[in-house]
Amino acid sequence: MDLDKSWIDLPxxxxxxxxxxxKFLDFAFANKSVEGKIICPCPKCNLNKWQNRGATYEHLILHPFPKGYTFWLLHGETNYVQHTISTPPIFQSNEDRGFANDPICGMVNDAFGNFVNTQNMDNHKNMRPESSQMMPDEIAQYMKFMHDGQQSLYEGCDKYSKLSFLLKLYHIKCLCRITDKAxxxxxxxxxxxxxxxxxPSxxxxxxxxxxxxxxxxxxxxxxxNDCMLYYGEDKVREFCTKCNESRWKKTKKSNNIVGATKKQKxxxxxxxxxxxxxxRLQRMFMSSKIVEHMQWHASRSTHEGILRHPSDFEAWKNFDLMNPQFASDPRNVRLGLATDVFNPFGxxxxxxxxxxxxxxPYNLPHWMCMKQSSFIxxxxxxxxxxxxxxxxxxxRSLIEELKELWNIxxxxxxxxxxxxxxxHAAILWxxxxxxxxxxxxxxxxxxxLACPRCNFDTTPKKIQGKFCFMNHRRWLNAGHKFRLCRSR
Incomplete structure (x- = not known):
């Protein structure tokens, strides 16, 4: 069936x-309706909410129809997919149900860059194509995920889809440190x-x-011995170029390479x-829940003299003055790097x-950037x-990628x-x-002279093999309460 879509660009x-x-609503409700509802393609719902016909019609009158959505994949159009790939199209059987409040379908759209809802992208090169230009394997993966996201775990189940159940199990496995065998x-x-x-079994x-x-x-x-990485031009080497140590594990007794003489790897x-x-940075802009906050540092109302966010610091402002091209787009990502040692065995x-x-990622507001879910x-x-x-x-691998993000x-x-x-992206501190x-x-x-800031103005003393800094109170005011505490 050849569908006329020239009306999309009209007022x-x-x-x-x-x-x-x-005609679009007639086609969608005839092919992809679930309990009298379809996925609303308006910019407000963003292909994430199910609406009835009246609400969908009202949304698409008040808001423009997405111009890039010319292949109606989520509303029953399957001719292109059937002629391009062998994977069967998304279908709606008796066991498939619409999970209107299930965020799984929205997560799948975010993972694939919302390629079914792109617009104004014709003048860009090296970008994620529109749905009619997607590679067949990408379409197959997208369709498979959407089908699993809409398919009930069992007949009559309206709480878990097949995909949401598997993701929940995987989350429990990671939190509880359950082995793959278990x-x-x-x-x-x-x-x-x-x-x-x-x-699955x-x-x-x-x-x-x-x-x-x-x-x-x-x-x-x-x-x-931490001399090198077998990376890039050194990927095929068997021995370290600095210490001549083998990359393979050796036995403690005979010092032979494990698996060198036996039928094992x-x-x-x-x-x-x-x-x-x-x-991972691209995924933050694809996610509908995070992308709106990635420019918060530039759009917020500033209060002079109050430090609420790293963007209030002088270091941030000096960086903007030294790199005006980077600072011209507030979507460019500013990062902080943190590290520490831990024992994974507890x-x-x-x-x-x-x-x-x-x-x-310091682009996010202060109530989000320091949460564990925001860490990369x-x-x-x-x-x-x-x-x-x-x-x-x-x-080395991180620095090379950061150089590419800064220059290219x-x-x-x-x-x-x-x-x-x-x-672009940069590490600030x-x-x-x-x-x-x-x-x-x-x-x-x-x-x-351990402190890199005040090492020329300290009075260290070595006590029992350790350096102690005794005159740390001299920067306090004369009447400060800490001066009266002899135990400190």
């Missing part, structure tokens, strides 16, 4: 637009006990679904887990040091020994303004304790 007060809108056994038991439910399928959302990590082999001695930064008697590198895990530097001054070896940038879709822009400062900057924090 909303014309008779041709109203006739075309009625999750497979739990899923096998659930699938056997509730054979009428659409539950192993953990492989949920894990594969999570990976397709694009938030994966990269494994980079490292020298056991060799085991890597040290592996860095690196989470690429660019897709046992104080185990000597193990793992270093996570966390990035903090950049990499996990493995133990068992701390990297010390060799931490710059592991930061990356095309990013803004789901709030429905446009593609060139995003680092956050760490004093020993972490020594690790990140190489500053010696174990001497009498």
């Amino acid at each position: 909303r007060n014309t008779q041709q637009y109203m006739d075309g809108l009625n 999750m497979s056994m739990i899923l096998e038991l659930l699938a056997d006990a509730f054979d009428y439910a659409k539950i 192993s953990f492989y399928e949920p894990k594969k679904i999570i990976n397709k959302f694009g938030l994966h990590y990269t494994k980079i082999d490292a020298c056991p 060799k085991v890597l001695d040290k592996v860095l887990r690196y989470f690429p930064l660019k897709p 046992d104080l008697s185990t000597c193990h040091s793992t270093w996570p590198i966390v990035l903090i 895990l950049s990499m996990i530097i493995p133990g068992k020994k701390a990297p010390g001054k060799d931490i710059d070896v592991y930061l 940038g990356v095309e990013t879709f803004d789901s709030h303004k429905k446009e593609v822009f060139h995003m 680092t956050i760490s304790d004093f020993p972490g400062l020594g690790t990140l900057s190489g500053w010696n924090t174990h001497t009498g």
